[in-house]
Amino acid sequence: MSKSVTPPVLKAYQALSRRPLGKFIFSRGLCLKAPYFSSIKPLISELRPAYCEVQMSKRRAVQNHIGTVHAIAMCNMAELSGGLMTDVTIPTTHRWIPKGMTVEYLKKANTNLKAIAQPEATPDWSVAQDYWVKVEVQDTAGEIVFRARIAMWVSPKKSAG
Template sequence: MNTLKLWQRCASTLGGKWLFAKMLCFKAPYFSSISPQFVELRPEHCKVRINKRRAVLNHIGTVHAIAMCNMAELAGGTMTEVTVPATHRWIPKGMTVEYLKKASSDLVAIATPVKTNDWSEAGEYKVRVDVLDDMNDLVFQAIITMWVSAKKTVS
């Protein structure tokens, strides 16, 4: 089952969003370190939430920069997964980040494409991820460059 269909099936049931996050973290265990909660997922859009809790804090009591990077990569990657055609594959190629304000609350990451992509040839696909605090202030921003190409066909 593809990721979008799995999300649609899970999101409509009690505890399904929690289960979806657990399944994704089982496949990519590093993401479990931030205990993500998926809020929305559709082509060209993903919204992920994390709670401010001890496991994601730095020495000054704010959400750690790397926890926000992890959150951005999860939101951006999941959005890319449900956006690119099933005939294609993708991999993160790079990420540029900006830390704009101390992250002193729970956070929400919103991933969207920078522009519409042409899937006819392999190339870079840029994803913007904005991370907002409880006051809806932008605390972190990332541009993730994904490399997208057609899957190899087996002859």
């Protein structure tokens, strides 16, 4: 981050994650703000600038007809982890929105999953541009079962007035 201002989402995560059940409470609160993500019941297990880790349990609601975690559940993990990582990484003077995502399904997702989002590079924040995020989803053996590349459009916030 170019400024020392801590993003509000990161402040909340840091405050709650130190408490018992804090990561769980933060994750559920996030799902109240963005209800669509509640379908995967995520747990934000780590969040810091340039890094986000989201966990999801394999349960019936996220399984497909062959008993593996379905593609859209993994896409949700990717968008959630990529968006959170972007939110706590870009300067607080900027805003972002997902612009596009490409995905690869590499093997069957037969276990609980962990998504790790990181930036591909550190851009020049002085211009509006695509900010590329890579997300890898691993099974409990550490095997990558899914990979995503997300273009986040990052631009300076409009000034009030």
